[in-house]
Amino acid sequence: QIPLKYGASREGKRTDAAMQRWRENRFGQFIHFGLYSLAGGHWNGKYVEGAAEWIKGNARISDEDYEALTRQFVLPEFDAREWARIAKEMGVKYSVITTKHHEGFCLWPSEYTDYDVSRTPFGRDLLKEYVDAYTQEGIDVYFYYSIIDWNHPDWRSRVETVEDSLAFFRYCDFMNKQITELMTRYPEVKGFWFDGTWDKSVVKFGKITWDIEQLMHRLNPGIICGSRLRVDEKGARHFDTNGKLMGDYEQGWERSLPEKAPQNDWECVMTIPENQWGYQADWRGHIKSATEIIEMLAAATSMNGNFVLNFGPKGDGSLREEEKQMARKVGKWMQLNGEAIYGCVQAPLKPQKWGYYTRHRDNGFVYMVVCYQPVSGMLKVVLPTGSVIENCVVLGKEGMELKPEKSTKNEFVIPAPEVKDGFPYVIRLKLKEGD
Numbered sequence: 001q002i003p004l005k006y007g008a009s010r011e012g013k014r015t016d017a018a019m020q021r022w023r024e025n026r027f028g029q030f031i032h033f034g035l036y037s038l039a040g041g042h043w044n045g046k047y048v049e050g051a052a053e054w055i056k057g058n059a060r061i062s063d064e065d066y067e068a069l070t071r072q073f074v075l076p077e078f079d080a081r082e083w084a085r086i087a088k089e090m091g092v093k094y095s096v097i098t099t100k101h102h103e104g105f106c107l108w109p110s111e112y113t114d115y116d117v118s119r120t121p122f123g124r125d126l127l128k129e130y131v132d133a134y135t136q137e138g139i140d141v142y143f144y145y146s147i148i149d150w151n152h153p154d155w156r157s158r159v160e161t162v163e164d165s166l167a168f169f170r171y172c173d174f175m176n177k178q179i180t181e182l183m184t185r186y187p188e189v190k191g192f193w194f195d196g197t198w199d200k201s202v203v204k205f206g207k208i209t210w211d212i213e214q215l216m217h218r219l220n221p222g223i224i225c226g227s228r229l230r231v232d233e234k235g236a237r238h239f240d241t242n243g244k245l246m247g248d249y250e251q252g253w254e255r256s257l258p259e260k261a262p263q264n265d266w267e268c269v270m271t272i273p274e275n276q277w278g279y280q281a282d283w284r285g286h287i288k289s290a291t292e293i294i295e296m297l298a299a300a301t302s303m304n305g306n307f308v309l310n311f312g313p314k315g316d317g318s319l320r321e322e323e324k325q326m327a328r329k330v331g332k333w334m335q336l337n338g339e340a341i342y343g344c345v346q347a348p349l350k351p352q353k354w355g356y357y358t359r360h361r362d363n364g365f366v367y368m369v370v371c372y373q374p375v376s377g378m379l380k381v382v383l384p385t386g387s388v389i390e391n392c393v394v395l396g397k398e399g400m401e402l403k404p405e406k407s408t409k410n411e412f413v414i415p416a417p418e419v420k421d422g423f424p425y426v427i428r429l430k431l432k433e434g435d
């Protein structure tokens with residue numbers, strides 16, 4: 001163990017109510033919205049390769065031309081209540097919004113910059129309308145905040161000269177003021193989702209991330225913050241130089257899922273196209289179906305993780321049709337099968353090829369989320385020695401009990417119900433422990 005001043009500030013899983021609520025939420029929404037949404041992944045009438053929220057760099061847009069987007073920020077179709085209604089319909093329990101992405105434009109009227117909504121024709125406090133609408137729907141709100149800030153004159157991606165370090169530490173002061181502002185103006189915020197901590201400047205001065213963590217806990221001891229914020233004084237990210245997780249959960253699973261359950265709390269954030277977070281008018285490549293998203297959500301839950309699906313609203317403030325469709329389909333599935341996700345954790349059963357087990361923290365049931373229908377027509381379940389299946393039903397068809405048959409020692413087979421709608425189905429098991 002190397003002595004560290006700015007490594008992990010605490011060890012082990014948090015056991016307080018705020019963190020337990022984060023765990024039980026399981027399913028979240030990401031909202032990427034900013035000036036980049038107006039460009040929609042196109043510039044001068046041409047499609048721009050790369051992630052749409054990175055268009056300033058991808059299309060080599062000058063500061064002046066990019067800032068001109070503030071004059072187009074009118075949002076005639078923006079209605080936070082509609083965003084919140086659709087999030088509720090999808091069945092998410094929390095939502096993370098980009099208060100400020102790498103571009104530096106702020107979705108709230110900040111006291112510390114004029115590069116924000118107050119300088120646009122829209123003019124309103126978008127963040128407040130989002131917080132109020134989602135809170136009204138009972139959805140917890142989290143703030144994404146980019147450490148990188150391409151607009152701020154004092155941001156430095158690397159610090160090489162005395163002038164760089166003076167500027168960078170002025171920027172850190174600005175950042176601390178904005179974080180304080182966000183936590184005091186919007187006390188409903190449950191946690192922060194920091195991004196952009198890979199640049200050399202942040203890795204060189206990891207203490208600034210320790211300072212942010214300390215600042216947030218002084219303002220709200222229950223605030224939740226993932227590992228992506230943190231860098232220790234040796235430049236180690238997410239896990240400190242002694243291998244200890246920094247922050248409250250592993251926040252490295254961006255567009256990927258672990259193969260097996262990590263030891264720590266963790267969260268996966270996922271895009272519907274291959275890699276578009278901000279609005280891209282012309283989605284290309286594979287667009288994930290609701291069935292694929294449901295399988296990822298079940299996989300995450302089966303490994304004690306949270307799953308957050310990204311929406312990139314359009315430059316007029318409306319949601320795109322494909323995302324509304326996604327919300328409808330996933331929401332319909334969650335209405336029937338949400339008990340296999342919300343408040344669920346990894347089940348103590350041997351994983352099988354047909355899909356994912358989850359176990360509800362309280363109700364004692366084990367759930368089988370079947371994503372791969374067996375050609376044999378039989379779903380295999382291996383139980384601990386002596387345990388038996390006391391009750392076995394398909395969610396939505398509770399009146400029709402399935403009859404498991406013992407096929408070998410500890411192994412049972414359940415006749416697989418027919419798949420009608422192209423979605424995973426869920427079997428609920430009541431197990432009776434062996435004597």
Ligand SMILES: C#C[C@@H]1N[C@@H](C)[C@@H](O)[C@H]1O
Pocket residue numbers: 051053054195254269277
């Ligand atoms: C890289 C990168 C950023 N991290 C994702 C969560 C998006 O915000 C993307 O722009």
